Amino acid sequence: MTKIVDLLTHGRTFSFEFFPPKSDDAARELEKAIAELEPLRPSFVSVTYGAGGSTRDRTRDIVINIQQNLGITSMAHLTCIAHTREQLSSLLEEYRAAGIENILALAGDPPTDGGDYPHELTYASELIELIREVGDFSIGVAAHPELHPRSNGDRAADRRYLAEKLAMADFGVTQFFFEAGHYLRMVEELADLGCTTPVLPGIMPVTNAGQIKRFAELAGAEFPGWLAERISAVADDPAEVRKIGVEVATDLCRELLDTGVPGLHFYTLNRSTATREIYANLGLAP
Numbered sequence: 001m002t003k004i005v006d007l008l009t010h011g012r013t014f015s016f017e018f019f020p021p022k023s024d025d026a027a028r029e030l031e032k033a034i035a036e037l038e039p040l041r042p043s044f045v046s047v048t049y050g051a052g053g054s055t056r057d058r059t060r061d062i063v064i065n066i067q068q069n070l071g072i073t074s075m076a077h078l079t080c081i082a083h084t085r086e087q088l089s090s091l092l093e094e095y096r097a098a099g100i101e102n103i104l105a106l107a108g109d110p111p112t113d114g115g116d117y118p119h120e121l122t123y124a125s126e127l128i129e130l131i132r133e134v135g136d137f138s139i140g141v142a143a144h145p146e147l148h149p150r151s152n153g154d155r156a157a158d159r160r161y162l163a164e165k166l167a168m169a170d171f172g173v174t175q176f177f178f179e180a181g182h183y184l185r186m187v188e189e190l191a192d193l194g195c196t197t198p199v200l201p202g203i204m205p206v207t208n209a210g211q212i213k214r215f216a217e218l219a220g221a222e223f224p225g226w227l228a229e230r231i232s233a234v235a236d237d238p239a240e241v242r243k244i245g246v247e248v249a250t251d252l253c254r255e256l257l258d259t260g261v262p263g264l265h266f267y268t269l270n271r272s273t274a275t276r277e278i279y280a281n282l283g284l285a286p
């Protein structure tokens, strides 16, 4: 039984994020990635939750399976938009009964299909309150160094909401970014607001340029010109793209570790190679 908040008081955490697969082939890929990453002894792993509950059972089953059968501390992502309080409470009860102690509390994105959805909770901060009512969980929240995609560029309001949310939670995990300055500026701005809750930087190695550019657009993260130039120079050679992606992510991790970050959270996209290479470059592999 391990709470991430306790791990963070004892030192840095190194963690991996997965998403629930949609097909049998994808499930085998995830299984392979977990088997290959397990020897790196992550502090914890986390599994995303499809907005509106689209992956409810799959997320739950993977989180519980990893924790109970592999003995790796596992964190369930949970989004509150388009759920009733009762639906959320009953899922949290299931986690509690299964010994899951860590939840990443998220608002999630509002459904765009015009359907008739319950509208009981709107913000991640409301979900934190509900989680605390249900049980003694360690609670993480999302942080966006380059501002939340729904912030409309209002930096002061974005940082104020983020600081309030972090004050209610135990730790944060960031959206990915490619320049350490974005993360460091966010931490400084939070400190100015009196918020010192640890925030783990999220690392996304570029392994497929088109895909990551699309993700960056959705996440409100800048895909910097210098990186685009390096990648486009080798665009026809997937192995070279991956090599540059790993090199750039390694440099970013080194810079962040040098500034004293509380840990690193890797977006694995259910693959193991890039994360294993970065680990080896950083001398982190056991």
Ligand SMILES: Cc1cc2nc3c(=O)[nH]c(=O)nc-3n(C[C@H](O)[C@H](O)[C@H](O)COP(=O)(O)OP(=O)(O)OC[C@H]3O[C@@H](n4cnc5c(N)ncnc54)[C@H](O)[C@@H]3O)c2cc1C
Pocket (backbone or CB within 6 Å): 047, 048, 049, 050, 051, 077, 078, 079, 104, 105, 106, 107, 108, 109, 110, 122, 123, 124, 125, 141, 142, 143, 144, 148, 149, 150, 151, 157, 158, 161, 162, 165, 173, 174, 175, 176, 202
């Ligand atoms: C590490 C990480 C993991 C993620 N995992 C998932 C996942 O598993 N599934 C998924 O669907 N998405 C996930 N996301 C994406 C994230 O959930 C989306 O950005 C989502 O749109 C909003 O969730 P939030 O928790 O960031 O929202 P919130 O923190 O609730 O903020 C939403 C917006 O409302 C504003 N706001 C907050 N409080 C108030 C208030 N009181 N009044 C007015 N405005 C307010 C905020 O500034 C922000 O603009 C993840 C993001 C990160 C960084």
